[in-house]
Amino acid sequence: MAPDSTALTLPVVVVGLIDVGRLIRELDKLESNVQQQTIKAEQGAEIQLPKFSLLLDQFVEQNKLDMRNEGDRKRAHEFLRDVRQTAPKVHMSFSANPSAQFLQKLTFWMRQNIHPQVLIAIGLQPGIGAGSVLRTTNKYFDMSLVKSFADSRGILMEYLHGPEASAGQNEVVAPPTEPVASPTEGAAV
């Protein structure tokens, strides 16, 4: 699964599996369009490509592809199909809908540090307050403000009852709504 240096890369605007699906559909449509123009056009005539969407435009530009070239189109298509089937997928939840700029920065960091083809599914959990919740295939990472408060429960108890009351409160007690496990330990979802 290690990235090949000659392989194509996903642009940061392609965040999740939905975007990959859109790219594949657009490539299919483009392939069909090009074939139609090839059949209709006379030999030697230049093929007129349709206007690309932002996703495809970024993808083509980043990978320096010539979409008039059938080989590049097939290569891009195979790459996207491969990404859709084999790329690692994570799910991240935030307290509000993230902006496109935020998602691009996050995707950039994830592809730099986690995996170059990682796909992110975005969810919404207003109850977490701040931070995020990350769910991978087998683990659950709660990096929200609620979890931070739960970890600091001993400090809250100390302020409420005094130092002696916090003696038995230093252990982190998960609240009833705590999802599964602490981030460092992980647990099966």
Add this chain to the structure above:
Amino acid sequence: MTIWWLALIIGSLFATTVAFIWLAIRLGNGTAQKKPGQADVQKGAEEDVEHIFNDTFREELRNRGRLHFEKIISENAMFLQQDLRLTTSQLNEFMKEEITKNLREEFSKYEQSINDAKQLAVDSIQKTNVAIEEQRQQLHDQVEQQIVTEKKQLVERFEQNMTDIVNHYVLAAIGDQIDLTDQLEYILADLEANREAIVEDVMHGA
């Protein structure tokens, strides 16, 4: 005493009348028993008597007797009136004393009854007050215990859900001011802290 006086006066009047009648009868019988020779004397005496005790003298005697009788009657009536007044006064005094005595006794009984009823009512009120005080104390204890229990439960519930409470408060206070863009560094720092675990699961999890 008045009755005795009245009886004495009536008795004296009766004796005087009897004596007068007896004297008249004696004088009449003596004239009838005279001897025939003495008829002239007797006749002359009778004439003298008739001359002395004529109608005027008799009327005068009768008037004097009547006056005397009226005087005696009047005096006795006066005595009788005085006795009656005295008796009435004494009777009034007696009645007044009896009535006063009876009234005092009745009032005393009434007062005693009222005091008994009052004491009974006071005892009943005191018992009621004691019972109410006991019930109030029991209720007070129960309410106090209930309050302490509920307070303890509330505190325990608050402590158990303190994380959610604080989070809810923070969200309500500054929730709309927390922008995800501002949280990006915090999120990336958390991801960086868990990077190895994430990479491990991404690479080998499936």
